[in-house]
Amino acid sequence: MSHRKGVLKRRLEYIGMFPFVLAGMIYGRLFPLKKKTSTFLFFPSADIGGAIKVNADIAACMKDQQPLIIFSKKPKNNGHLEMFQGFDVLDLHEQIDNKLYHFVNFFYRGVLAAWINSAPNATIFGGESLFFYKMLAHVNRNVRRIELCHLDTWLPYSIGFIDLITLRIFSTVKLMKDVEEQYKKTGVNPSYAKRLRFAENMIPIPPYRPVNNETLEVIFIGRGAPQKRVPLIAAIAEKLHQINAPIHFSFVGDVDNVIDPAQYPYCTFYGNVRDEAKMLELYHKSDVLILTSAYEGLPLVVMQMMAHGRIVMSTAVNAIPDYVRHMENGLLIHATSEPAIVEEGATLLQWLVEHPEVKETFGKRGREIAIEKFSGEVFCREFRKFLYTDNDF
Known part of the structure; x- marks a missing residue:
């Protein structure tokens, strides 16, 4: 899909869902978020997996900002849930991850948009979360919108949203280069390539211990x-x-x-x-x-x-x-x-x-x-810059 077709598809969908989104926005203004924050982290779930572990590491780097974590996908095992203890978590999967009553998904987009748009200097971050992309059309343009991508399987879909994303972060240099090529092949405005960033993931480095296995x-x-x-x-x-x-x-x-x-x-x-x-x-x-x-x-x-x-x-x-x-x-x-x-x-x-x-x-x-x-210090410094201060584009 080209960027132009993606934008057209997105706008046509927006027309159909607008009444439900509007109702959600009204509800969000009548019932504002009780614990105020300006950082909203959109993650699919707490299932076991490398990408989820990275999401937890990013949340830990932002803990002093008291972020709200939004889960949107039905979990398979929630095996990493303990990594999100101590955070404010809003798990919406039972409300929005069901095609039979998808209008509820639209409603919650409006609720969250109302909360985000009323927060000063708001930042939203998506860690391979489909719901994050769905939110982009409903938040104000002054909201920082940061995407993290690990795999090229997302690229044909996400290209329809690049005009709404402040920064796109990639966990490998090759993936970032693939996106640059995608932009060239599909005729995307070259200015969007200036919004691409690369960041290594992090891990704790344990002491070295040799091992001598006979087998x-x-x-x-x-x-x-x-x-x-x-x-x-x-x-x-x-x-x-x-x-x-x-x-x-x-x-x-x-x-x-x-x-x-x-x-x-x-x-x-x-x-x-x-x-x-x-x-x-x-x-x-x-x-x-x-x-x-x-x-x-x-x-x-x-x-x-x-x-x-x-x-x-x-x-x-x-x-x-x-x-x-x-x-x-x-x-x-x-x-x-x-x-x-x-x-x-x-x-x-x-x-x-x-x-x-x-x-x-x-x-x-x-x-x-x-x-x-892969040090944690470098990782946190980079992601805090991406989420709050990087305007070099």
């Missing part, structure tokens, strides 16, 4: 989502098990919805791990993080493994090669067909078994990159 410990950490292609990892594990390679695989996350753990008795399945201490110990005891994703931003698990001084082996997709450099601090699978990915992944892990000396060398180099790029 190569390979771990997958993530969701059982289709783009993660967990069955490919299971196939790699099976292939190596058949030749008795000294390699053990572990899985963390809800992978039982895409593979049957009973078929892989030689692997360890932890399920969703919510205990932070246990999760840190799993990072420490592992040698290799394995990812076979079809697409990725920069997953937090990659950053975590690098910070622990461990090796990341991943398909060479999206931003991964910007941080994982083949045969320097990690291993990249360049194959694209699924059978070839399985074959190349198994071959690389066998090579690693035959060259154990590189585990520490690769790991320490990855840790150096993590220390340089």
